[in-house]
Every structure is written in structure tokens, then in C-alpha cells.
Amino acid sequence: MEDFTGRSPSRFAILIFTALILVFTLLFSLPIASADGRMTPLADAFFTAVSVICVTGLATVDMATHWSLVGHTFVYIGVQIGAVGVLTLASILGLVISRRLGLRAKLMAASDSNPMRGHRGPVAEGQAVRLGEIGNLLVTVALSLIVIEGAIAILLFPRMVIDGIPTWDAIWNSLYYSAMAFTNTGFTPNAGGIGQFANDYWFLSILMLGVFLGALGFPVIYALKRHLWHVRYWSLHVKLTIVTTVILLFAGALAISLLEFDNPKTFGTLNFSDTVFQSLFFSMMTRSGGFSTVEIGDMNGSSLLVADMLMFIGGGSASTGGGIKVTTLAVIFLAAAAEAKGSPDMEAFGRRVPPDVLRVALSVVLWGATIVALSTIVLLQMTKAPLDHVLFDVISAFGTVGLSTGLTAELDNPAKYVLAMTMFLGRVGTVTLAAAVAATTSSKLYRRPEERPIVG
Template identity: 40%
Template structure:
């Protein structure tokens, strides 16, 4: 019966959570691809199997890249399939990653505010159910609040008919909170450029979704007492703040005089649009100026922001803010000559350091090889290809526009990158953490010359 199946699924999940996560995502992608290949989904436009697979993966992995133009090119049915995949993907990844994070945290007996954890001692199916319910409630609440701001604004200030504003507001609310970055429009949110009442709420929802569920939960409980935040929340919040401010300043300053992007605008709009583009690389993926027209050094800064990404167990991608922070706490401790790595009153474990290093270098390797291969099989400059590869691997969705022009096997490579970028860091890092054992010093210590 249904209860037996549920029990079997939950046993399988606790046994090999990462494998179940990958299989579930693969199944939903196959389902989505099948639905998008139905004639009813295609708005009078022939879509190949590769394009349907790419779109389904991009939606479910909330990656946001597109090879078939804007979402509005699909029929209404197709659009709803995409919207459904975004919602399922966002909630799915938040749930799975939160539960995996909970398993890791429990394994080490460390403090982290994950709702049910503080009430019960053992981890069971009830925990997971509680987490799912809270995540669904949080997601729907945030999306509804955003839609309540966007819909009247689109209707009253941007001249949309009421029903169109309602649909567009809802679609972009879901896309924003889930950090999908997929838009109904071919130029993303460019038509709302300079409107703080659209861009501000969209950016805020993107940031919240990108912080990750564990952080959101802690912020709701202890927003005004940062002293009580867990190490993970402190790291994620402060690193994110630093990267947001740095990204906003860098993008705005570097594009300030570029007539093809910010240069032609009045300065308040330059500030607003520039700030928006400083936030979006950390997995939001919407744009209000033409990314392909940006200066190459701005693209490079954006690549770095996209690679780092957002918070763990959220809808953002990348190696994650906490991973990035661990690396810099190590560097900082070394530069000061401290024998231990301290962060916010805690000593970082050697295991966490090794995992951060491993995840970062494996990610760099994936990005490098994919970039070399895609550059070799396409006519585009290396920087544009690197940008698209990091955008796919970091599930960001910003693009200089080359994805639709890639040969089919290049599009398949991007599809694999989106999938690997969505599930790789989470499953890899949690698998490593769960396997971590106490150290037995079995070999004599060795030391090569470094540098």
C-alpha cells in the first residue's frame, strides 16, 4: 500500500540520501522533458528533444538558461509545466539539502537551528515531514507576498492588463524566490529597469531564497540577536552581505561609463540597475541590461560571483558562501600565523577545511574542462563560453546569449553542467562529511616545500 511504499522510500533515503536525491531529480527531468515534447506544450514552434531536455533541466534545477528563447514562446500548458518544475525544483532542493544538512549536523552533534531538531532527539521521518511542511509554507508565503507587490505595480505602473499582470507577477514571483531566473520575456526584466518597486522586491525575494532554509529559519527566530546565530548562519549572512555589497559596487563602477549598458541612463537608474546586477549573479539570474554588452572585466567579476553562489540548502547554486568563507578564514589564519582556524568564536575542523578545498577545486576542474571543450567546438570567445559554463554550473542563468547557437552536444554538455551544479556540491559535500571519521595517525608526518 501507499504507507509501505512511503516507508520503503524513506528507508532508502536514510540509507543513501544522495543517490535518492539524484534519482528523484532525474525522474522529474524525464517527466518534464516528456511533457514539454507534447505538441500541446509547444506554442507553434518545433522543439527538439535536446531543447526540451535542456528546458526541463534548466527549470527543475532552477538554472535559468534557455535555448528556446523566453518562456512565453511555449504554449500556456508548456509555461505551466515550466512553472511547476521551478516550484518542485526549488522546494525539492531546499528540502533535500536541509535534510542532508540535518543528517550531517547530527552526525557531528553540533548546534544548528533546524526546526524539529530542537524538539526531538532522534532523526526520523517525522523530522523530514516537518521540514517539508515548513519549507512549503515559507516558499508559498514569500512568493505570495512578492506577487502581492508585483501584480498591482505591473498593472498600474507598466500598463499591463489586469489578467496579464496577475499571471506575470505570479510567474516572476515563483521564478524569483526559487532563484530560477527564467522569465516570460526575451529580455528578462529589462522592461522593468529603473523601477525600484519591481527590482527591489524581486532582488529581496531572490536573496532570501538564496540564503537557504536553515539560515532563513534562524533569522526568523533570532533576527535581532546575531549573537545567537549558529556558525553556519553567521558565515552565510556575513559572506553574502560582503559579496552583495562588493558585487553591487564592482558591477556599477565597471559599467558606469559603458553606453551599451548603464552609461546612457540617468544616474539614479545606473545605481539601481547596477546594484540589481551585483545581486543577480549569486544565482538569481534575471537581468535588466544586456549582459552580452557588458565590459569583459565586468563579465569576469560576474563569473567569480556566480562561481561562489549563495547559501547552502537554498535555491542558490555555486560552491556556496560558507565554502568560500571557510577558504578565506584559512587564508586569514595562515597570514596571521594562527595555529588554528577560528571563525566567529569556533575552531574550524580540519575535515571542514579539506571538504571546502576539495569541493572548490573539483568545481574549478569541471568548469575548466567544460570551458576548454565548449570553446573548441564553438566559434565563441573563451570568456563568453566560460561565462555560460559557470552560469550553468552555478545554476545562475545569466547569459551572453551563446547557448541557443551551440551545437546540440554543446547544449547537452550545458544540461549536464546544470544538473551537476545543482546536485553535485550538495551530494558530494554531504557524502564526504558523513564519511568523516576520527583520525588515527597511522603514518609518519611528511612535509613538502610549499611555494
């Protein structure tokens, strides 16, 4: 087992992820986990377990009313495990128990934070986190969960008390919302979702902050903790992640506001400032947050398509967000820009990006597009629902976002398993593929004759 763990940590992670899903399926099936004291049907328990461990946020039952306090506790614990990452969590536990971190544990944790660690041959230590810093990164991951979620809960608690929520409920709801925001899950403990807070911009702003920090990724948080005000010390990964995230946030908000400003069911009755804020909130939530102040099914088809693109991209690498990751998109754009300029190198912020990174990026995008296409075709055949609604929920599942047009709650059991598999592949598939592609690069004693096919 140790040899397998060392040789293929990503595959080991899949095994652990699968085991966790099975364990939580059993837990959610227990009568004590449901509010009515009955066993939850297997399909719903399995779907919930996948959604929780993959920090997605989609649900086939009413998450606020179906589960008991025990069930909600299972949800709370499950999203923390899923957000941190299996290998990272195992390394943290090992560090706590043994007070030291061996090379094998460092390699496991490193592969969880950067699939390119599987690359055979020399690996530049200018990557997001150096191998020698993995121990500090693990401490940052643990502290991030505690400090950031705690801070968000403290900021939310007074607002809930002011809104008349009883003290105990306000404490629990604050902790629950803070966890769902930072882990980018999007479950709510209230039957009406966040509808009662739709006009509470303090509450919504705090949720946005939590989602933003969670979607940046732990390597970025680690770098900012060390060099927050010294941009020159930021790695290329940190700069690409932050710049691309901010660009997508405002570009998405601009598109949504232009497409929804005259829709009476969404933003049509709002003034200019409210429309801008709500558009920013929705754009942030499509990065993997999963909260929504409007009914997704009421949005225009053009807006759903914009949201599809944002959800497919997702958050940052080694973050609590899903999707193909913002750095993947950035690398592809750098390649296109280099080709347009006739430059042989991809360059950004005074650094050159090696070609093998583009190879991994293209593989991840193709893998993601294939999952989305196959899942959409299967669910279209099963449900006979409109294409835009099916595509939206499928991409939401793949990107572990949690937003839904309402289709997910109406799925029959076979369709639930299909969407659950989409969530699983979206959460662990891209990372595993990236590691596998990176690991396949090896030296050869020969090269075949070159011939150029016609492209474009």
C-alpha cells in the same frame, strides 16, 4: 530501497533528480506544451527540463513565446520542485500524509539541508538546524514558498496593472515573476524579458528582495523566523551566510559600477544614482537570480570576469541558489586568516570551525573548478566562440544563475547536452560531493608517519 535511501540520501536524490528531468523532458516534448502545437525537439525539451529542475534559467528557446500556457505551467511547477529539493519535498509530503516524521525521513531532510550530517561520529548539535527541529524546518520551507512568493506577487501586481497590463495577465505574471525570483531561476513570461521594467525601481527592488531571500537558504530563513532580532542566538552558519552575502553584494556592485560607468552600451548613459542601483541589481542577480536589465554581451570583459567570480560563489547552503556557496568561501577565508596569524584554529564570531569543514570546502571548490574547466574546454572546441563568453555561460550554468551572453541560444544539439550536464552537476554535484567527503571520515587504528611536502 529504504536501506539505500537511509545509507545514501544524496545518491538517492540524484536518482530522483534524474527521473524528474526525464519526466519533464517528456512533458516539454508534448505538442500541447508548445505555443505552435508542435513537438519540441528533444535537445531543447531536455535542456529546458534540466534548466527548470535545476532552477538555472538558461534557455535554448524563447521561454516567453515558445511555450503555451500548459508549458508555462510545467515550468512553474518544475522550479518549485527543484527549488525545495527532492528529499525535502519527499519529507514534506510524508509529513502531510502521515502527520508525523520518522527518524529516516528526518535524516533524509537533514542531509538535504546540511551535507555534513553524513559525517561519521559525533556531530555537534550547534549546526544550522538540529535534528529534532527538522520537522519545523520542513514547515518553514513550505510556508516560505507560499508566504514569500505570495507576498512578492502581491507587491508586483499593482505595479503591473498601473503599467497597463490586463488584469489576468498581471495576476499570472506576478505569480510567475515571484516564483522565478524566490527560486532564483530568472525565467520571464515577457518576450522582451524585464527590459520594459528596466527603469521601474519598485519592480526591480521587489525582484531583488525575492532573490536575496531565496539565496539565503531555508536554514537561515528558519533561524531568522525564530530569532530575527536576537543576533546572539544566531548560529555561526547564519552569521557567516548573512555577512558574506552582504559583503559580496556591495563589493560586486562597487566593482561593476567602476568597470561599467563609461560603457555607453550599459551604464554609460546613466546618472550616478541610477548606476549605483543598476550595479546593485546586477550584483544581486549574479548570486543566482538570473534577471538582467542590460545585454550581457555588451559588458566589458573585466565586468564579465567579476560576474564569473560572483556566479561561481553563488548563494547560501540549502538555498535555491547554486555555486559553491558563500559559507564555503567564508571557511576558506577563515583558514587563510588563521594561517596568516599563525593560529592553529579557524575562528569566527567566538566559535571554532573544525578542520573537517575546511576539507569539505576545499573539495567542493576543486570539484566546481574542475567541472567549469572541463565544460569550458569542450564548448570552446565545439563553438569556437570567445573565451570570455563561453566561460561566462558555463559558470552561469554551473552556478544555476541563468544569465547568458547570448551564446546558449545559439548552441547546436551536442553543445546543448554538454551545458545541460554542467547545470546538473552544478546543482546536485557539489552537495553530493560534500556529503560523500563528510561521510568518509572514520576512525583508524593506526596513523602513517608524517612528512611535509613543500607548498607554495
